[in-house]
Amino acid sequence: MIYLNLVDELICVLCWGITIRLILIRHLNSETKVARFNTFAFVLMLLNLIVVLPIFAFLLKNLPIQSVSWLSSLVVATIDVLSTFNLILFCVFSCCTCLRKCPATVQGFLVLGAAVKHGQVPPVLATRLDKAINCWKTHQSAKIIVSGGIVQKAKESEAEVMAAYLIAHGIPARKIIRENKALNTWQNLAFASQL
Template sequence: MTMRTADAVLAVAFLLTAAVTRLPLRRCALTALAASCAGMTLVPSLWPAAGHRHPAAEAVAAAAGAAAVALALLLITDAVLLMRSQGLAAPQAATFAAGVLLAVAVGAISLDGRRTHRPPAPAWLLLALLTVYVTAFFVCFLCSTALRGRQRLRGRADSIIVLGAGLEDGKITPLLAHRLDRAVALHRTLVAAGADPVFIVSGGQGADEEESEAEAMARHAVARGVPAERVHRENHSHNTDQNLTYSAVLLKLVGRTDRRVVVVSSDFHVMRVALIMDRLGLRGTVVGSRTKLPYWLTAALREFVAIVSYDRTATLGLTALLVLPATALALPWS
């Protein structure tokens, strides 16, 4: 078996596995593995024994490189725009660093890849393999997040949970207001359809805050038409995991444990929320509120890191499968 054949078989196997996998993050990792193996099948055509590269292989490699550069520039531009409007903070710095690292990796691969008189160095091939994998993984995650963030409520729900996003000087931030307004609109829709959903607002009190986030959220929802007696406050949580864990406890207290739930958060946040809901056994749907594009990309990158860390055992296990296309490099190229 040649390297090209082995990588082609691996690419098909990973792609078929991704098609039947239920969990979105693992589907993204498997798709990235398939893309990495497919990319490695181009290597014999880019460095053939005769010394003449195949035009189609060159075109595919050039297109992949251009797409990676475009993503790097988008990350850098997004970080700079946020720094100008909001100042320097960890999320913006991380986005800028990610864009620079991707640009440097693509540049290094391109410079070394220009050599046509001899096969590329193993370090070059491994860097290319890792770069394709991480980039494809992140792009697949972005696409999945964008699609999942636009998902609408299907069917009925008996409970609405709105996740907090922090207060600013004791006031509801625009990001949190979007979540609440989306939840209020869902409440109206459900009531119009004959349901009587409970409305749970989830967010604790910070050390420098005079009241809990849930209290401010409840006031916002009631002012927009949600009946005060249907609003329940979960005011002890300080992160997403606690938001959902404590809200699940509150659902038991109000007798809604066996009903369908709709959880409302920001569109960039839906993948992690769905993962935690699955772990807690909460049946229902995640609905995202719209976020402005510049903030969305940086927030999505932060979510990518968070969700990979959250599901790190499975993600690291799948990433370790890169050893298969790396090992295939030892096989004959053609």
């Protein structure tokens, strides 16, 4: 039982470690890679739900209560359950957000930056910009504020790269306001509010 506990905890740590790494990778340069990484993360979480959590339930039921193995199983299982629940909530929230329609009245749109690599818009950022483009088409009097500074030794600010993307997709340059100093989300909001 002790070995089963250790193996289960190791599998749990590997599933979550790899999944977190996949979630944090920001420089995916194609939608195919994004789909592949998302599928892999989904498989890992499925393994977590179908194999790891039931083994924890079995161990907690059959190990001697208050033993070191039982306590470590309890701690890891609790963290795993809470993390899995939060990930499921995040996925549901993300799906609901994607389905939301543009507001009825708009004066402007704020698009927060995400790390760009070699002056290219990664898929995560492209999704944000595409949503702004679609909403702008119904509110063409609105301005689009793109916010993001120069990070990770880039040659251009995130705002400049985002503005180029918007212009390439038919948004007039005069409708785009660049905030190119922000280096994190807090600064995105603080500096953009001054505009």
